[in-house]
Amino acid sequence: MTGRLEVRISAADVGKRVSVRRLTEPGVTHEKFTDTVGVLTSWDDGVLLITRRDGRSVRIPESALVAGKVVPAEPARRRGPAASYAELAPVASRAWRPVESERLGEWELRAAGGFTRRANSVLPLGAPGLPLDEALTVVRRWYGDRGLPARVQTATGAEGTQELLCAELERREWVREVTAELWTGGLAPVADRAGATGVVLSREADEAWLARYQRKGVSEVALRVLGSGPSVWFATVPSEDGGAPAAIGRCVVDGRWAGFAAVEVDPALRRQGLASRVMAALALRALDEGASAAWLQVEADNEGARALYTGMGFTAHHAYHHYREPVVSGEAR
Structure with missing residues (x-):
């Protein structure tokens, strides 16, 4: 961050990409400040939760904030094909199809007898058409009927990815098993x-x-x-x-x-x-x-x-x- 230090974000900016500067925790580093860039996924009880590109969440006490602002989505890379997550996610899904699938709103429930997580997880490319807790109940029942654990595949780090859903799943104690990257x-x-x-x-x-x-x-x-x-x-x-x-x-x-x-x-x-x-x-x-x-x-x-x-x-x-x-x-x- 450059220029005047000022906190220009609030709880109303949840869901937006932000850049914040905070006071460093004592004993962690010699630097006075630490910068974090990611999606603001919650701001509750005086604590901000920011999900970085790699999907890891950072908890920041409001009292430690020195500066903060909303920032635009990351600029397009200078090399390689231009592509949005909305384009790539369905392409990747079509390349590894399940044996059985069912729609839940804009979510796709996928099953293939347990062969790979990709073919046996929910692909949530929009809203499920139900409140989240009800949707997750349907998901758990659907996979349970097939003798499979319920899994949800999410993405972070690009415009239109699911940082907010990741935070909600973690709040409900869903366990992240695997993190990987899609390269182009x-x-x-x-x-x-x-x-x-x-x-x-x-x-x-x-x-x-x-x-x-x-x-x-x-x-x-x-x-x-x-x-x-x-x-x-x-x-x-x-x-x-x-x-x-x-x-x-x-x-x-x-x-x-x-x-x-x-x-x-x-x-x-x-x-x-x-x-x-x-x-x-x-x-x-x-x-x-x-x-x-x-x-x-x-x-x-x-x-x-x-x-x-x-x-x-x-x-x-x-x-x-x-x-x-x-x-x-x-x-x-």
């Missing part, structure tokens, strides 16, 4: 980065591809999820000894977007460019189908993947999280 980038640089020779493309995940896939014991339900999407391609680099493939990958083409997933390499053959070859082959196919932009999902602690994707020109667009229902005492799942 241009498709042509992926195709140009490495040669695509020796990569076999298929419309189905055959036995060889599944032999390298990290989720073992893939069921018929899982195969349906893996094969779902507008235009799905599987890539395989055969091994020299005829065993499990040296590398695999999956891509779903959907309009201008190509979504990459399940890029896996034999641990003994890593750092030899195999992942780049797999992605290049899939990118070339996606370009032939008219796509121009790419997206993928990566966990925060996967340093190897993050370095690879950064080198290809990908950048983080938003973070996403899976919240699991609280377990009530005496309740079994």
Whole structure:
């Protein structure tokens, strides 16, 4: 913050992106002030709750505020395709479809026998058409009827994401299990980065591809999820000894977007460019189908993947999280 220090926010600004400066807690740092930028998700009982881009919430006593103001949404990145969360969220959902789904207002309840959180969680892209507590009761009953824990997938860090819903779920003691990020980038640089020779493309995940896939014991339900999407391609680099493939990958083409997933390499053959070859082959196919932009999902602690994707020109667009229902005492799942 620059200029005159002044608190120019109030409880009426809940839901807006703000920048605040507060007095540093004694013993935490030598700096006198700490700045926080994020969405103001509540202001109750003299305490502000601000949710940062990564989804983590910061509690700030009102008495420690030195300055605060509403700030605009983050400016568009200088590289990579321009895209809103409203565009990307449905694209990502169509690339990993559940076996069963049901609408609850603008929420989508998704189930696939427990195969991955993405296919077994609520995607809340608007209002559920009910007060939140009633909606969550419906959600818990729907998943309970299927023998599954209730989960809600949320996002933070971009315009139109669900910081307020995250705060409400945490207030109700829903537990955040996983946080990852969705990254975007241009498709042509992926195709140009490495040669695509020796990569076999298929419309189905055959036995060889599944032999390298990290989720073992893939069921018929899982195969349906893996094969779902507008235009799905599987890539395989055969091994020299005829065993499990040296590398695999999956891509779903959907309009201008190509979504990459399940890029896996034999641990003994890593750092030899195999992942780049797999992605290049899939990118070339996606370009032939008219796509121009790419997206993928990566966990925060996967340093190897993050370095690879950064080198290809990908950048983080938003973070996403899976919240699991609280377990009530005496309740079994």
